[in-house]
Amino acid sequence: MSVRGGCLCGAVRYAITGPLRPIVACHCTQCRKTSGHHVAATSAPRETVEIDGAVTWYASSQAARRGFCGICGSNLFWDGPGTHISIFAGTLDGDPGVQLAGHIFCQDKGAYYDISDGLPQRSQDDPTLTTQVT
Template sequence: MSLKGSCLCGAIRFEATGEPQGVSVCHCGQCRRMSGHLWSSAYVKDAELTIQGEPQWYVSSETAKRGFCPTCGSFLFWKHNAEGTTSFALGAIDGPTGLTLQKHIFTADKGDYYDIADGVEQR
């Protein structure tokens, strides 16, 4: 499997090969602030992700960092410091993904202005 994507301006392009895991929507406060609502992603092993261009990395906590385009600001990547995987934004994929949402995460932190009513597992 190969999924290709980019930021809004095209300065950062990426390709995820292998089978994406953890297809989820994050409702945490940090993802809401970075995206303006929520963030959908999947992850692959670091060796299965090729990035063209130079994302800016923001250390958002003691355990993780977030990658975004320094030109247009698109939030593209999330990386846990102790894991050999990187999450990538599903909304940045060119064309259909062929993936199915597996879970909603950090739902206790979700905004009060919407409901989650799709029947997908909530954590």
């Protein structure tokens, strides 16, 4: 499997050669603040992700950092503890072969929208959702 993606302006491109986790929507305050809404992300083992171009990293907490394009501002990655790096699904090219599997940090979601797709909703993180790999 090989999936590619990148930022809006094309200055940062990436290729993933390993398995992807199903997409999870995160409604935490940090994701909402960095994206303007919730974030939909997949993840892949770090060693299977090759990044070309200069990613700007922001330490959003003591445990994690967020990667974006310093030119166009596209949010690309969330990098926290563990063996995987999260990739924002909207930056993937074409059909990555994975679908939305559920929602995490729903207690922090914006008051202006409802989650009504029938998928699992968790008030906090859920390792059952966030560690699945296809």
